[in-house]
Amino acid sequence: MMVPAALLLLGALTAMLAPRLLARARWPEREPVVALWVWQCVVGAVLLCFALSMLLSAAAAWQAVRGRLFAAAPTGVVDAYALGSAGGAWAVGTALALAGCGLWTGAMLTREVLRARARRRAQGAELLLRAPLLPGEDPAGVRLVVLEGQRPASWWLPGAAPRLVVTTAALGRLKGSQLDAVLAHEQGHAAARHDWLLHCSRALSGGFPQVPVFAAFEEEMHRLVELAADDVASRRFGRLTVALALVGLNEDSGVFGPYSTPQAHVPQRVRRLLSAAPRLSAGRRVQLTALATLVPAVPLLVAFVPALSTLA
Incomplete structure (x- = not known):
């Protein structure tokens, strides 16, 4: 039963220490795409630790689970994990608790997806009401929708029929290629499927x-x-153009004032664009990506150490 306990400890330490370590790093603002991958790998490693601990705890608690889990394993592998002699109430409680957490995670994700789908449908119906399809327009195609509005805004509405929405106030406020930069920003969200990460x-x-x-x-x-x-x-359009577009869209919303607002990240984004900090070198980006990819391999290695030692 040492391996399930070690996996639990590893998952708990990663969950507590990883956010602190990443918060101290200064490179994520220079390489947000790499940082997104690092965060996904860290969270995946935490979830993998708990999932593997649940499986091994269940194998220690119930012979039926142990038989299925190690059905294809060579002789001696089960003995290396010492599951049969150290089961008991601890193994049962750990397996049930982690299984409950897994079910709860699935329920939360399902709820979030259903809520997002309901929001998209409601927003899509409102858009069709305010901006009906033109004769001959494909309802399943990508649409650029211009809405009458006094507040400059632009957003991407994902779904089966994606829509890029911009208000008339934004059209009047943005100059030159600033509107193209805003549209490219929203298309960047859509191409990377950022909605699923959120x-x-x-x-x-x-x-x-x-x-x-x-x-x-x-x-x-x-x-x-x-x-x-x-x-x-x-x-595509330059940092200065994107920064001016952000200012144009948000200058009337109070985000550049002395008080904190829900869009407090906008001034930080503008300062980042204007500072034009150089990107990391290609070698450094590859190194960080490779190291992050190896993070989920650590719980796998911990889980398979007894089996590998037996086979060796």
């Missing part, structure tokens, strides 16, 4: 609000997806 992070944070890594995961996803989309737009 769904997953929101589901984990909502289901387990006391787990530091999940709370930080949601906060960082909201921030990093915006930085990544800014970079997509700036590569």
